[in-house]
Amino acid sequence: MKKSNFAKYLLYKFKSHIGIFAASIVLSLVGFALSITLLGIYVSNISEYYDNSGNMLNFYPQWLNDLNMAIVIYGILGLAVSALGLLALAFITPILSFKFYNNRAFTDMIGSLPLNYTERFFGDFLSGLAAVCLPYLITVPYVCIMSGYVGSFGIEKIADLPANFSQGAFELGLIVFSTYTFSSLMVSLCGKISSSVFYTLAGAGLIPGTIFVYTLSSLSGLLGVSADVMAFGMVHWIPPVGLIPDFVYFWGDYFATMFEGYHIIEAQTYEYVIAAILAVAYAVGAYFIGKNRKTESIGKDVVYQKVFWAFAVLLEATAIGVVFCISEHADFITFIFGGILGFLSFIIIDLIHTKNPKRLPKDIIGCAAVCAVCLVFSGVAESTKGFGAEEYVPEAEDVAYIEAWGNRFFIGQDEPSVYEDPEAIEGVICEHKKLLSQKDKLMTGIGIEIRYKLKNGMSVLRMYDAKYDSGEPIMTEAASNIRSLTQKGDYPFGVLSMNSGEYTDLSFTGSFNYYEQVSEGNGYTISETYMIKPEKTEEFKELLLDNVKNTAADMTKYHDVINAYYTKDGVRQSEVFCIFSEYEDVYEFIKDPDNRVTISDYRKDPILSGSEEVVMDYMFRIGYRTPDGGEEYAELRISSDSENSDAKELISLCSSDLSNSSALIYAERTSPNFGNVFINRKDETRAIELILNLIKNSTANKE
């Protein structure tokens, strides 16, 4: 039994890639590994700083702030550079590893070695893969361990960091792996280095590009369909290019807001699975193409002529598709222009490839055929409204849950309303169908957005708004009906925690819009800020909540905004309510001068004018971090009639002549709410000392 030379060959090939291996190690380390290490240093130091700080009101030292900034900048630039480097390695390594396919000298030497095809292929493939990906496989566990270390400090604002870092590292790894397998496939199809480079780059872009432009062009004119989201979704799982925008979007955005606890994860698990399967399929394709290609095809641009024609067709179809996309509604002229553009691209690539103008008649026929197919596709897409996408509403049994939100619900609604109950899902679907039955009055917009999350992991997003001239409150009705489907006892938006009653210091401010007729045909809007009188706030609250619960919103007319401020569990909070004209009770209440005061009223107020001595409360709120990394606030309330010398001095430092832009420390005058007063920058240090003293004294007195 002959002993296989596979292991020897693999080792020999791997040694020949040692430079790539070293570069890959460096890039992997300067990518995620260094980022997460820096972050670990930052987090451990800031945590130690919290732990050792006797005074919770200490500020971060400058070097920690600098490190924070360095991590963010490094995350954006350093990781981008290392990711690009890794991609370049993954792209170029198969060209070097499969020299057998593009260098005649190696063909003779490697081809006559005592190896069969399978041994040789896997020697070439695995050695290159190991050189590119092995360092990465070492880095990822390190990133996971360090992420866990960072997460163990329990700092709330970066609580998602471990998972995000691990996911990002995994995502980049998948991109690198799929780039490698795709490049391997293309190298197997080509006989020259130059054509391997060209076809790898072209193929990586043209395949998802063609799908993208045709999805976009077939959906762009549809009602309620977010064509760009769907087109992006169609190529989202086609590696390697399909995965890159998500990675760039996610990490670019993520690092820019690293310490604000904000992140976006677009890709779903199933998309990663599909991408991984496709990446492996590229490798399998490379194996079988390599097995069937003739050794003597070295030196040719492409091993199989059909590959060239497939690329030519893709190029032409993409050129036409791009033109279709530019025009929202593809018309006849667009088609002709797209056809000419596609034809020119077809001829150019053919002449470059064949260097034979005699092929022109054949090219015209081929080009015309491709144009015809593109036209038929677009025509069918247009006539069938995106192959039924415009009127597609998922079946209730296929829906896991629905998210609904939009301007027709409430402005200021950060989170969508979620419908999981089967009856609610049926109800939303019913409302969706009712909307679709009035298509002529609708347009695509953000009035109502409905996202179906299907049980199979897919999602369907539809977005509607009313045409400006529809004249009917169809969106309002739909929004109201959808909102009414919310679970009993819940409010259709936000937390509305002021309803719990466990609050203090409730106050309302808002803007109230007048429409004043100054002459026929002309008018203007006056916006004035109002405040509900303190003694009327409870009454107003009940009225507002009652309206919120029971009144449909009608966006056909302008609305006003009410800000509710309250303190709950020692934390100052606010909520925004949009007041529609149907909130008649609320409107009546606001309009009644006995219930409210306006800024113009305040200006006449003896307190504001200073003509009358009044007792006022000043509230300073100090933010600090707890040892476990959480955020807390301490409030210092002092009264203008306080006998405490520190309090008197602090109040004397306050000025109402400054603004946010010229001061960092300010106090809110809370009783009544007259707005803010500010500490001059030159007095900041003294003010902080006074605030600390007052808080310490206050804490000591309580104990």
Place this chain on the structure above:
Amino acid sequence: MIKLENVTKKFDGFVALDNVSFEIQKGSAYGLLGSNGAGKSTMLRILTGVYKTDGGTVSIEGESIYDNAFTKQKLIFISDETAQYSNMTLNQMRKFYKMFYPNFSDDIFSRLHALLGLPLNKKTSAFSKGMKRQAAVICAIAARPDYLFLDEAFDGLDPSMRIAVKKMMVEAMADSEMTVVISSHNLKEIEEFCDTVGMLHHGKLIFTRDLYELKGNIHKIQASFEKEPVKEDFPELDILLIEHNSGLTYIIAQGDAEKSLEAVKAKGPSFCDLIPLSLEEIFIYEMEALGYDKNQLDS
């Protein structure tokens, strides 16, 4: 033994080898002759499993070669390209061949290396073409394969190195019964080294023959007659060609040389002598006898 039966190879419709059949005996030195584009390199690539045939069969010791690691373990192919070694030093080349060929002899390598005086730890990219070829040949010989295939083996070697390389190969053949197949368009090189030759022309095998037999079977007689004789004057001889130049008659004939000389003498020439033929002349006359035009062969 290497055996080819009806081997055909086409490149995009161009027939590079057309129904070629022949055998190479184990332990022999086979010279593959032919002009540029005759199909010599293609033939060697088929014999070493680099190319797959489009028709016919090729085997070494009864085993197929293409995609057969077992058979390939017995052979080494040194092509006319040397770029594959550019990133290696001679020492790395030694390790490379040693890795794949368990019979590799460090002793032989050291001896041959010392003989040629090539630097061991210098990248071969800095070598001349001849030095690269020497490096490849000494590694191949040291690997002690059963079958060694060399494409344009002596290209780029200066005369003294040619002699040295030939000597190395002859010794290796004597030591291990190695079969050597060499392609060349240089008849003199083949004549000096090979015992069997085959000639390819436009993808066809014109002939394959034992060189000594070939040389012994054809001869040239120079004579002077009062009246220039014609072919029909020597019915007992198998004359390939009869020429007259400056009063001398040259007779190229097949068969026993002494008998031919006697037959010519019997016609009463004033002068008659047997002249040794070079391999080049033998091939030309042989192929003319087979109906090939000399001018056509030159192309």
